[in-house]
Amino acid sequence: MGTYLASIAIHEILLLFMPPLLLGVINKTKAVFAGRTGPPLLQPYYDLARLFRKGSVFSSTTTWVFRAAPAIGLASGLLAAQFVPLGRHPAPVSFEGDLFLFVYLFGLARFFTATAALDTGSAFEGMGAAREVSFGSLAEPALILGLLVLARLSGSLSLGPMLHDPWSAGWLTRGASLVLVAASWAIVLLAENCRIPFDDPNTHLELTMIHEVMVLDHSGPAFGVILYGASVKLFVLGALLLHLLFPFGQLDPGLDWIGFVAGMVFLAISVGVVESITARLRLSRVPQLLVTASVLSAFGMLLVVR
Amino acid sequence: MSALLVVIAAALSAVSGLPPLLARKHSRGADLFSAALLVTGSLVGLAAVGTAVAGVGGPPLRLEWHLPGALLEIAVDGLSALFLLPLFVISGLGAVYATSYWPPLRHPRTAPLLRLFYGVTTSAIAIVFVARNSILFLMAWEVMALGAFLMVLTEGRRRDVRQAGWIYITATHTGTLALFALFAIVASLNEGSFHLGLLRAGLASSPAGMAVFWLALFGFGLKAGIMPMHIWLPGAHAATPSHVSALMSGVLIKTGIYGLVRILSLFPDPPLLWGGVLLAFGAVSGVLGVAYALGQHDLKKLLAYHSIENIGIITMGLGLWLGGRSLGEPVWAVLGLAGGLLHVVNHAFFKALLFLGAGSVIHATGTREMDRMGGLLGRLPRTSSTFLVGAVAICGLPPLNGFVSEFLIYLGLLRPATSPGPVAIGAAGAAAALALIGGLALSCFVKAFGTVFLGTPRDPATFRAHEASAMTLPLLILSGLCVFVGLFPFATAPLLNRACLGAGLPADVSRAAPLATLSLVQIAIAAVLLGVSWLLARRLRDDVARRQPLPTWDCGYAAGTSRMQYTSSSFASWSVDLFRWALSPREEKPRFPHPFPAKGHYESHVPDAVLDRILVPAFRRGGWLLSRARVIQRGQMQLYLLYVVIILLVLLWRV
Numbered sequence: 026m027g028t029y030l031a032s033i034a035i036h037e038i039l040l041l042f043m044p045p046l047l048l049g050v051i052n053k054t055k056a057v058f059a060g061r062t063g064p065p066l067l068q069p070y071y072d073l074a075r076l077f078r079k080g081s082v083f084s085s086t087t088t089w090v091f092r093a094a095p096a097i098g099l100a101s102g103l104l105a106a107q108f109v110p111l112g113r114h115p116a117p118v119s120f121e122g123d124l125f126l127f128v129y130l131f132g133l134a135r136f137f138t139a140t141a142a143l144d145t146g147s148a149f150e151g152m153g154a155a156r157e158v159s160f161g162s163l164a165e166p167a168l169i170l171g172l173l174v175l176a177r178l179s180g181s182l183s184l185g186p187m188l189h190d191p192w193s194a195g196w197l198t199r200g201a202s203l204v205l206v207a208a209s210w211a212i213v214l215l216a217e218n219c220r221i222p223f224d225d226p227n228t229h230l231e232l233t234m235i236h237e238v239m240v241l242d243h244s245g246p247a248f249g250v251i252l253y254g255a256s257v258k259l260f261v262l263g264a265l266l267l268h269l270l271f272p273f274g275q276l277d278p279g280l281d282w283i284g285f286v287a288g289m290v291f292l293a294i295s296v297g298v299v300e301s302i303t304a305r306l307r308l309s310r311v312p313q314l315l316v317t318a319s320v321l322s323a324f325g326m327l328l329v330v331r
Numbered sequence: 332m333s334a335l336l337v338v339i340a341a342a343l344s345a346v347s348g349l350p351p352l353l354a355r356k357h358s359r360g361a362d363l364f365s366a367a368l369l370v371t372g373s374l375v376g377l378a379a380v381g382t383a384v385a386g387v388g389g390p391p392l393r394l395e396w397h398l399p400g401a402l403l404e405i406a407v408d409g410l411s412a413l414f415l416l417p418l419f420v421i422s423g424l425g426a427v428y429a430t431s432y433w434p435p436l437r438h439p440r441t442a443p444l445l446r447l448f449y450g451v452t453t454s455a456i457a458i459v460f461v462a463r464n465s466i467l468f469l470m471a472w473e474v475m476a477l478g479a480f481l482m483v484l485t486e487g488r489r490r491d492v493r494q495a496g497w498i499y500i501t502a503t504h505t506g507t508l509a510l511f512a513l514f515a516i517v518a519s520l521n522e523g524s525f526h527l528g529l530l531r532a533g534l535a536s537s538p539a540g541m542a543v544f545w546l547a548l549f550g551f552g553l554k555a556g557i558m559p560m561h562i563w564l565p566g567a568h569a570a571t572p573s574h575v576s577a578l579m580s581g582v583l584i585k586t587g588i589y590g591l592v593r594i595l596s597l598f599p600d601p602p603l604l605w606g607g608v609l610l611a612f613g614a615v616s617g618v619l620g621v622a623y624a625l626g627q628h629d630l631k632k633l634l635a636y637h638s639i640e641n642i643g644i645i646t647m648g649l650g651l652w653l654g655g656r657s658l659g660e661p662v663w664a665v666l667g668l669a670g671g672l673l674h675v676v677n678h679a680f681f682k683a684l685l686f687l688g689a690g691s692v693i694h695a696t697g698t699r700e701m702d703r704m705g706g707l708l709g710r711l712p713r714t715s716s717t718f719l720v721g722a723v724a725i726c727g728l729p730p731l732n733g734f735v736s737e738f739l740i741y742l743g744l745l746r747p748a749t750s751p752g753p754v755a756i757g758a759a760g761a762a763a764a765l766a767l768i769g770g771l772a773l774s775c776f777v778k779a780f781g782t783v784f785l786g787t788p789r790d791p792a793t794f795r796a797h798e799a800s801a802m803t804l805p806l807l808i809l810s811g812l813c814v815f816v817g818l819f820p821f822a823t824a825p826l827l828n829r830a831c832l833g834a835g836l837p838a839d840v841s842r843a844a845p846l847a848t849l850s851l852v853q854i855a856i857a858a859v860l861l862g863v864s865w866l867l868a869r870r871l872r873d874d875v876a877r878r879q880p881l882p883t884w885d886c887g888y889a890a891g892t893s894r895m896q897y898t899s900s901s902f903a904s905w906s907v908d909l910f911r912w913a914l915s916p917r918e919e920k921p922r923f924p925h926p927f928p929a930k931g932h933y934e935s936h937v938p939d940a941v942l943d944r945i946l947v948p949a950f951r952r953g954g955w956l957l958s959r960a961r962v963i964q965r966g967q968m969q970l971y972l973l974y975v976v977i978i979l980l981v982l983l984w985r986v
Contacts, residue, residue: 151897
């Protein structure tokens with residue numbers, strides 16, 4: 026019981042404090058690739074602290090929907106994280122079918138983020154919202170199909186046991202479908218977190234951007250909540266993907282936490298590398314890549330049905 | 332007792348339309364009295380539902396009547412109770428809503444008739460749900476169809492309304508034709524009795540059993556709006572007054588689902604094919620229904636296509652139920668049936684909420700075109716927040732009721748997907764389809780809520796009225812129901828268990844799915860969402876209080892106008908493009924041949940492909956062929972007498 030409570034406490038502490046670090050790592054990696062020194066690793070924390078101290082400006086078009094959306098987005102991310110085990114430790118909440126709740130909580134966040142964008146009455150933000158919801162609807166089947174593959178492999182109906190060491194039953198029998206699901210989820214991770222090649226978190230160039238444009242009108246603490254919420258989303262989806270990428274099996278609990286943190290940092294570095302060495306896709310290619318993600322997961326499913 | 336209560340409720344509803352018809356013109360008192368009668372009928376009906384679910388409903392009502400075949404039998408089992416619940420909730424609330432939405436003062440010609448047809452249709456639907464004799468069922472079915480037809484024609488002076496009415500009446504009678512054949516076969520399988528009782532095993536896979544299945548899918552599918560039998564649905568729902576649309580979408584189309592469940596549950600051993608076919612039809616209806624919805628810019632047509640989508644989700648649940656029964660997997664069957672049936676109730680709640688909300692919007696703006704609305708949130712505060720509840724619920728998002736029923740179906744699909752054998756492929760495909768439906772529905776309702784209520788008014792001239800309390804009260808009650816089912820899903824377990832039992836499936840839903848845990852989690856989610864929102868709101872309070880009238884920043888573009896906002900069509904263009912192969916949208920693009928272009932004009936429509944590309948040409952061709960048969964219609968009395976003589980001779984010779 027004691028170790029269980031301790032692991033829940035560590036889970037929550039990591040969840041609350043680690044996500045902005047991932048953004049820092051990604052930015053640092055990109056800076057290194059570009060030959061710059063780049064902002065300090067902890068810059069996202071400074072940014073958040075600064076934003077929380079600031080006042081905010083609201084356009085007269087906006088309503089309570091616009092002000093509620095950032096909070097709902099962040100809360101959904103934090104809630105979804107309760108179902109995902111970090112490393113080999115149990116998830117705080119686990120019940121039969123929680124994977125659907127996990128996926129739909131991200132839907133809830135998307136609903137309100139996009140709605141808030143429309144609340145500004147600006148063509149820019151409408152554009153971003155339209156793209157976000159259209160691409161999001163294609164990412165959802167990929168995520169669900171991948172989860173079904175894992176459910177089938179583990180014989181479990183809830184997220185925690187399903188993700189617990191999927192590699193343990195042998196590389197040769199399951200490796201192919203796990204690799205396919207991992208590839209599919211990597212695409213989903215990049216798309217859902219608006220990373221290159223889908224989106225560019227750094228520009229406001231309207232021809233290609235999706236997520237950044239939706240939050241153009243937010244300022245001050247609300248914008249801080251949005252930034253923080255985005256990093257939580259990256260953290261949660263990253264933790265999900267990490268289970269497929271690190272076939273380490275059971276370690277000593279303390280060592281496993283260190284392994285998890287190192288894995289997440291490695292994942293952030295990989296995202297930074299991908300962002301540095303690829304170009305943004307033409308926008309009309311994005312749906313194709315997302316459908317590809319679903320197809321990869323579907324192939325993964327076909328391979329495990331005998 | 333339940334049976335008697337339902338009969339009383341049906342009688343009260345049926346006579347509720349008389350006072351306005353008999354009273355002086357534009358009598359508000361008679362109109363309120365009529366609404367009160369209908370509400371009383373609804374309360375009596377809800378009492379019947381309560382007694383039936385509590386298990387104290389008593390024996391069925393059996394009467395001798397002079398029609399051959401079977402007794403007149405009226406019984407309220409769990410299945411009937413489940414379908415009666417939304418009927419009585421929505422008809423009562425709709426009646427209250429109508430007193431201020433379609434008052435006799437403003438519509439002196441149509442309002443009294445509308446009250447009459449509304450009451451009669453409600454009463455006929457109630458009888459459909461409790462009739463255990465197929466002749467009584469068909470009689471009530473026809474009254475219901477005609478009542479709805481007359482309500483569709485409320486604004487029959489408009490051409491599009493008349494057209495929608497004709498399509499509806501043609502479709503529903505085609506369906507009834509299939510039902511005649513269906514009940515004749517069922518009666519022949521049942522030793523000539525018109526009593527709807529369990530059939531013996533082994534009949535399902537016989538040619539007669541197969542015919543019953545396909546006829547049920549066609550006949551009941553036409554009523555329910557399963558694609559591609561949905562052709563009448565969008566037009567008819569858009570053409571009627573909104574409280575009637577709520578009744579039609581929330582309850583009337585569910586009679587098709589009820590019929591499917593009732594008839595298919597008569598067979599103790601359905602073949603696997605049935606489940607597979609329903610799953611496939613459900614997935615197609617769901618995905619294409621929501622894709623069509625995305626293409627609409629008429630608010631009520633959009634909602635109507637969403638009914639097709641939700642009927643698709645329900646049908647998937649039914650497919651899972653049949654599949655589970657054929658494979659001897661009771662848990663799959665329970666999850667599928669319970670999920671589908673709970674979605675029947677949930678969809679009734681949130682769709683009625685959305686249609687009534689849309690009615691208030693149309694009442695306030697005088698248009699159904701979303702692209703002329705915008706910025707209504709401040710002007711219709713209660714309508715908009717309840718519409719938002721309905722929108723979140725219909726997308727199946729936690730913590731509201733839509734998620735609960737989709738969760739049951741997902742869980743039901745997850746089990747076959749994790750069990751050995753090729754059945755897993757079908758289940759995984761269905762789960763992926765459900766995920767896609769969820770995502771697309773989300774885009775569609777972001778679009779609907781965003782273009783109607785948010786941003787700035789696109790056409791300031793459209794706003795003309797404020798919300799009335801008789802119209803907001805039903806909205807508040809319905810959104811309360813959506814929240815209640817979302818937060819306390821275990822409370823639906825007795826209803827669902829009894830409904831499954833009524834369909835011949837002993838069930839314990841709380842054991843098949845972790846409803847109590849789900850309830851806790853949903854409450855926790857609601858608490859966290861509210862908590863974080865409250866914290867942020869507190870932090871922003873001062874800034875909001877000090878806010879100055881500033882425009883949207885818009886990357887510094889200072890001259891933004893409301894016409895530059897994203898419209899519903901532009902919002903959906905990405906998704907419509909993805910489904911271009913199925914939707915074949917019609918576009919009218921401006922051409923700019925010169926460097927200094929003149930005014931351009933862009934239009935896009937997504938007409939119904941099945942209706943416009945298949946049925947209308949087919950009917951035209953068929954009409955031409957049949958016109959050849961006019962040769963025998965000469966209009967001369969002697970000829971007709973000759974025909975009569977010939978027919979008589981033939982009959983005498985044959986018999």
